[in-house]
Amino acid sequence: MWSKIEDVADERVLYLTTVGRKSGLPREIEIWFVTFSGRFYLFSETGETANWVKNIRHEPKVTLRIAECRLEAVARVLDPRTDRNLWDQVAAIAKRKYGWGDGLPVQITPLFGPHFIQP
Numbered sequence: 001m002w003s004k005i006e007d008v009a010d011e012r013v014l015y016l017t018t019v020g021r022k023s024g025l026p027r028e029i030e031i032w033f034v035t036f037s038g039r040f041y042l043f044s045e046t047g048e049t050a051n052w053v054k055n056i057r058h059e060p061k062v063t064l065r066i067a068e069c070r071l072e073a074v075a076r077v078l079d080p081r082t083d084r085n086l087w088d089q090v091a092a093i094a095k096r097k098y099g100w101g102d103g104l105p106v107q108i109t110p111l112f113g114p115h116f117i118q119p
Contacts, residue, residue, distance in 0.1 A: 014066040016031055018062050019058075027055060071111075072110070
């Protein structure tokens with residue numbers, strides 16, 4: 001069990017569920033992530049063309065599933081001008097964790113604490 005985002009920093013992947021911008025249906029992907037200052041950061045390898053990024057632009061409320069829990073959250077695509085320092089910091093963390101930190105960073109801010117999934 002965990003209570004702080006940093007407690008799951010060593011996990012390899014999380015599951016992100018967005019709302020399909022056309023269908024309105026839940027869309028789940030498995031994706032690498034890093035943590036920094038109480039938030040999750042994901043990287044879109046294909047930038048703005050990724051469907052999950054387009055879905056977030058349309059509806060920023062998302063759900064994360066990681067380490068036996070589910071979190072409701074809000075997502076925000078980082079801006080290369082106004083978020084440059086943050087962008088560089090989280091990219092460096094990703095490079096240390098995965099050997100890769102390129103792509104468009106997306107910040108995920110949990111709205112509440114983790115809700116643990118019952119077996």
